[in-house]
Amino acid sequence: MITAAERAEPALRAVTLLQLARSRATADLVDPEQLVEQTLSLSDSPSERVERDEVLRGLFGILLVRRPGAALRLLYEQTTASWAMATALLENAVGPLLDARGTDGAILLHRAVRRALACTSTQDTGDSSIDGVRTTLGD
Structure with a gap:
C-alpha cells in the first residue's frame, strides 16, 4: 500500500498517506513530519492547493498526538502565512486538543x-x- 502511494502523483500520494496515518492499523507506517514536508512542497496550482490544505488540516491533529513540537511549528508557520489556515488547523484538531487538555x-x-x-x-x-x-x- 505504501509502495503504491509512493508511485502516485504528489497530491494523490499526500492524500493517500494521510488516510494511512489516520488509521490505527497503519499509522506507524507513515512519518507525519515527512508527510508535512512533502505536502508543503506541493505547487500552488488550484488542484494541488486544495489537496495540500486538506492534508495539512488532517495532519495537524495527528501531529498533536504523535509529535507535538512539529504540530506547534506547523501552526506557527501557517499562522504567519495564513490566519485562515491556522484557524482551520485548530478547528480540525478539536478531538486531540480536548483529549490532551480537557x-x-x-x-x-x-x-x-x-x-x-x-x-x-x-x-x-x-x-x-x-x-x-x-x-x-x-x-
Whole structure:
C-alpha cells in the first residue's frame, strides 16, 4: 500500500498517506513530519492547493498526538502565512486538543489567541471581538 502511494502523483500520494496515518492499523507506517514536508512542497496550482490544505488540516491533529513540537511549528508557520489556515488547523484538531487538555483547553486557547491579538493590534478598538474572536471571556 505504501509502495503504491509512493508511485502516485504528489497530491494523490499526500492524500493517500494521510488516510494511512489516520488509521490505527497503519499509522506507524507513515512519518507525519515527512508527510508535512512533502505536502508543503506541493505547487500552488488550484488542484494541488486544495489537496495540500486538506492534508495539512488532517495532519495537524495527528501531529498533536504523535509529535507535538512539529504540530506547534506547523501552526506557527501557517499562522504567519495564513490566519485562515491556522484557524482551520485548530478547528480540525478539536478531538486531540480536548483529549490532551480537557475542557480547559478551550479556555487556554482562547487566552492565547486574545494575547496574540492584543500584541498585534495597533490600537485598542474597545470592541468585544476581533475577527470573530470574543475578547471578553475571562482572563
